[in-house]
Amino acid sequence: MVHQGVNPRASGWSVTAPPRLWADLQQHLFQDDRDEHGAVILAGQADGPRGHRLLARELLIAEDNVDYVAGTIGYRALRPEFVRDAALRARAEQLAYLAVHSHFGTTSVSFSPIDLASHERGYPALRKITKQIVGGLVFTPRAGAGDLWLPDGTRDTLAEVVIPGGNLLRLAPSPVPVEASDARHDRQARLFGDRGQQAFTRMRVAVVGLGGVGSIVTELLARLGVGHLVLIDADTIDETNLPRLIAADLDDVDARKTELAVRNARRANPGTKLTVINEEAQHPDARQAIATCDWIFLAADTNAARHWVDRTVHQYLIPATQAGVKIPVDEAGVIGRIHVAIRQLIPGSGCMWCNGLINPTELALDMLPSHVRQQARYVDDIPAPSVIALNSLAASEAVNHFMLAVTNLHTDSGEHSLLRFPRSGRQICQQSRRDPTCGTCSDHGVLARGTAA
Known part of the structure; x- marks a missing residue:
């Protein structure tokens, strides 16, 4: 191996x-x-x-x-x-x-x-x-x-x-020295080995978006033993968020989502280093932070977050996982095809632009200052349904892929992206499309340009 x-x-x-x-x-x-x-x-x-x-x-x-x-x-x-x-x-x-x-x-x-x-x-x-x-x-x-x-x-x-x-x-030039795992992670190390558990401890991982999915991802990564978490979110908590945020209570209303994420991460793993950025994904501080990570979790659903994480994946060759849940409900209250989406973003493979997952009009609106953004929209955003049990499916699947990838336990090295439909039990594996002339993921774009792009 x-x-x-x-x-x-x-x-x-x-x-x-x-x-x-x-x-x-x-x-x-x-x-x-x-x-x-x-x-x-x-x-x-x-x-x-x-x-x-x-x-x-x-x-x-x-x-x-x-x-x-x-x-x-x-x-x-x-x-x-x-x-x-x-x-x-x-x-x-x-x-x-x-x-x-x-x-x-x-x-x-x-x-x-x-x-x-x-x-x-x-x-x-x-x-x-x-x-x-x-x-x-x-x-x-x-x-x-x-x-x-x-x-x-x-x-x-x-x-x-x-x-x-x-x-x-x-x-590496020669086999990497192995340290004995902390006793707290003994049961995990029985799967991953001390070498695998050591890998998590030395990784720097970003979570972009700390809402329903991101809050669970943060908890799971801390308990897995990830050594450094970068937590990115500009939002505060309102009362409707409480049922889907891990360990949230009434006292957390109006607090920052990053504050709750920090509290949960420290409770789960006091040894985890934390970097907190109370900004949206498009902010220069957030973009700089994710560019120096080993892995990125995209749990924010704005087009700006998708664009900048996607660009970072290819420009800096940093793998990422997008995780989310879609619960469509029309004006008559009819529920559509609920699905959980997990997308692996592999450097040099098909990007989110190539796969039609970024709306350029919405991206332009997202990039406006927050006080201008709502005025520029023709209609008010209606909050989408969100349920913690469905969010947990997305978070768990995303972190499972991450831990198997890091420890080389996947049985193949291909893309692991999927759509899961909880109401029917159906699951579809996905393969990214790639435009050979794309400005993001191809040799004609920012691929592997790093700081020179």
Whole structure:
């Protein structure tokens, strides 16, 4: 199994690769011929929860015996013309240049002395050409290591490589040390293992929207042992909210929803670190906070929240889960198809724009100042029905997916999105559509651009 969990040594640099790019790279590097193969990754940059992140945006495959040829010193090398073209592209796009090759092995990998000597000969010159980070990556199917040369003249190693798919894969240079789980989480660790439980403790997770679904998600994440929660909501509690907010009482009326979420999280897990943002999802503070997380839960139903979380997923390669409940009731009181929606947002896969889940007119209204927003609407919003038992279905399904993904317990690494219809018991699995020219999730848009977008 791939090294589960967050590497405790991962406090420096990491590389995150979209599942599509990683699948293409794996297919090229680990062919049946068991020979060495090469490529170049061009990557954006961003800050992450434990250090600096490189975001794999583009994969340049080095064709065997054409671009990746017999070396004059080492076994194989990238052809100089291929290196030149990739370096010039990195400079033009303001992206890091990362040369990639494969090694034999399983759970550990490192550069050979010949590899490191070639870096010392070539990377200072490449760094001058690109004016960006340059470096090398070496992989086995279960491990990854990196040697990074930074623009300021310093040099650093890579702590881990992250692939945020249906299972959240993390590749380290060698197996990650495991700490014994806290006694409080003994029963969970019997499922996840100490390594899996350790993963939750070291994660930073955002919950955007702390209403009926978000309040339950917060409680479940705290009890699961997530080490740092970022809680985002601008609303206050009114009397009609009380039946669907976990542990709310009459004294909470007019309090902020974040205050209740903080109280519940601390009661559930006193060791959880909390960051509180009393703003809507479109506020710069909220957008900056979610861009430095390991995972995002989207439990707010505004088009602005959908847009900015969706953009963050692809721009910063951060996985997210949207969870919600729809209870349609017409003017005559006729109840329509109640459904619970769980959508996994995978970096580089179909975004919410591609799947028609963001209304551009409503988004424009959401982005107006709050005191202007209601005046700009033609009709008043009518509160939708909401029931805690239905909300709990959405929250539980969303957190179940998260915990299985983090601990690599999903039986496949594909998308896990679904619609559940409680009145009939029917369930439909969904697969996101992707427009290859999309400005959000494609190579033509902000995908993996990080802070440069």
